[in-house]
Amino acid sequence: MTVAAAQDHRDTHELRASAGAHLWRHFADMTTAADRPLNVMVRGEGCYLIDSEGNRYLDGLSNLFCVNLGYSYGEELGQAALDQYRLLGYHSSWGSTHPAAIELATVLADLAPANLNHVFFTPSGGESVEAAWKLAREYHSLRGEKRWKAIGRNLAYHGTTLGALSLNGLPELRSQFEPLVPGAAHVRNTKRFGRPASEPEADFTGFLLDDLEERILAEDPATIAMVIMEPVQNHGGALMPPAGYFAGVRALCDKYGILLVSDETITAFGRCGSWFASERFGMQPDIITTAKGLSSAYAVIGALIATEKVFSVFHQCGRKFTHGNTFGGHPVMAAVALRNIELMKELDLPGRVRNKESELRNKLEALSVLPAVVDVRGTGFFYAIELATTEPDGERFSDEKMRRLYGNDRLTDQLATHGVLLRLSMDGGDPVLCIAPPLVADTDEIDHLVEALEEVLTPLV
Numbered sequence: 001m002t003v004a005a006a007q008d009h010r011d012t013h014e015l016r017a018s019a020g021a022h023l024w025r026h027f028a029d030m031t032t033a034a035d036r037p038l039n040v041m042v043r044g045e046g047c048y049l050i051d052s053e054g055n056r057y058l059d060g061l062s063n064l065f066c067v068n069l070g071y072s073y074g075e076e077l078g079q080a081a082l083d084q085y086r087l088l089g090y091h092s093s094w095g096s097t098h099p100a101a102i103e104l105a106t107v108l109a110d111l112a113p114a115n116l117n118h119v120f121f122t123p124s125g126g127e128s129v130e131a132a133w134k135l136a137r138e139y140h141s142l143r144g145e146k147r148w149k150a151i152g153r154n155l156a157y158h159g160t161t162l163g164a165l166s167l168n169g170l171p172e173l174r175s176q177f178e179p180l181v182p183g184a185a186h187v188r189n190t191k192r193f194g195r196p197a198s199e200p201e202a203d204f205t206g207f208l209l210d211d212l213e214e215r216i217l218a219e220d221p222a223t224i225a226m227v228i229m230e231p232v233q234n235h236g237g238a239l240m241p242p243a244g245y246f247a248g249v250r251a252l253c254d255k256y257g258i259l260l261v262s263d264e265t266i267t268a269f270g271r272c273g274s275w276f277a278s279e280r281f282g283m284q285p286d287i288i289t290t291a292k293g294l295s296s297a298y299a300v301i302g303a304l305i306a307t308e309k310v311f312s313v314f315h316q317c318g319r320k321f322t323h324g325n326t327f328g329g330h331p332v333m334a335a336v337a338l339r340n341i342e343l344m345k346e347l348d349l350p351g352r353v354r355n356k357e358s359e360l361r362n363k364l365e366a367l368s369v370l371p372a373v374v375d376v377r378g379t380g381f382f383y384a385i386e387l388a389t390t391e392p393d394g395e396r397f398s399d400e401k402m403r404r405l406y407g408n409d410r411l412t413d414q415l416a417t418h419g420v421l422l423r424l425s426m427d428g429g430d431p432v433l434c435i436a437p438p439l440v441a442d443t444d445e446i447d448h449l450v451e452a453l454e455e456v457l458t459p460l461v
């Protein structure tokens with residue numbers, strides 16, 4: 001019997017009991033309500049997950065925005081892992097290295113926007129961000145400047161290690177761990193919903209750039225090492241940059257000698273219809289951080305990709321970047337990532353997303369007629385539906401009503417009964433359904449997703 005088949009046959013109660021006794025799940029409330037038993041997923045097929053009781057769910061979030069290829073490539077990626085294990089199960093990329101890391105770095109340098117040519121591997125998105133902050137600090141230090149601060153954006157999420165956590169613009173994740181790494185400041189994000197309807201886009205862009213420049217000046221530009229932003233910000237709900245925004249951010253970074261970091265942990269590898277969303281949105285970063293889709297989450301690997309400008313400072317000074325870890329660029333993880341990228345190229349996933357994105361957008365936007373839906377935004381296969389929080393007279397729902405509508409996972413549980421897994425985030429108090437299906441999703445999956453949303457959202461308010 002295969003492992004998968006054996007797992008399918010294991011008793012669900014037994015699995016739940018063992019999980020309750022021993023498995024400390026991440027960001028999870030560990031009290032299991034009797035009416036909401038723990039879901040144990042045992043198999044994946046295409047865009048679907050199958051639980052230990054045989055229920056099938058469309059994964060509308062690519063798990064954690066990461067299974068870009070979907071779940072049906074275990075054979076190919078497993079074979080790549082096996083081939084590499086047979087050759088060389090581990091070697092670091094410290095003093096010496098190995099072909100898988102070299103080949104993956106070369107492929108990434110080729111796919112990344114022009115001039116981003118130097119790849120430093122990490123085991124995760126958060127550690128890529130952590131490394132980027134340290135790299136920015138050391139870069140300035142080698143140039144004779146003591147710059148240590150970083151500017152991120154409100155509600156943005158960049159990871160959970162203390163440095164990345166300090167960059168998060170989510171006080172509810174940060175405050176219990178204070179004091180955090182000093183020097184992290186936050187500016188407005190690009191959420192346009194809720195701004196005056198008459199405000200021209202150019203004015204909104206100007207408003208955001210003024211806010212950023214004010215923060216830079218208030219912090220003292222000579223102390224700021226980097227600005228970190230996602231091309232499309234996930235937390236807050238697929239927050240799109242207004243026209244001219246990233247050109248303006250780039251210009252401010254240049255004006256004050258600050259490095260611009262694009263956190264592409266989610267937005268790269270086809271999610272936004274291109275290999276890197278920085279390119280699509282004209283961001284021109286000095287450093288890209290990434291992970292997740294790099295291996296479609298079939299392997300534990302992340303990367304930081306730096307420009308010639310950044311690398312050359314280390315090169316010219318004959319100095320090392322004083323940072324490293326055991327598993328960054330692990331040969332098996334690198335081999336899986338390489339095969340993942342090869343498959344993505346064969347399927348032309350970025351091109352596929354560009355061809356399909358208007359279908360997804362149009363079908364999601366059709367839900368805007370529902371009173372529960374107040375905004376639909378996003379790009380590629382990366383969307384958010386913001387849900388109502390006000391009565392027709394504009395008054396905010398009572399706390400009791402907010403809890404009734406959006407509390408206790410009620411909405412996502414209902415979606416699950418229609419066979420669709422999605423996530424409701426409440427960042428900043430605003431309920432947002434995040435939608436990010438695997439990039440192999442087709443019309444059938446899009447229709448299933450939208451029909452479930454329609455069923456659940458129509459009677460909501």
Ligand SMILES: Cc1ncc(COP(=O)(O)O)c(C=O)c1O
Nearest residue numbers: 124125126157158159263265291
């Ligand atoms: C934009 C962004 N940066 C960083 C991270 C952290 O990545 P990881 O969970 O791999 O550490 C995430 C995770 O969701 C993310 O969305």
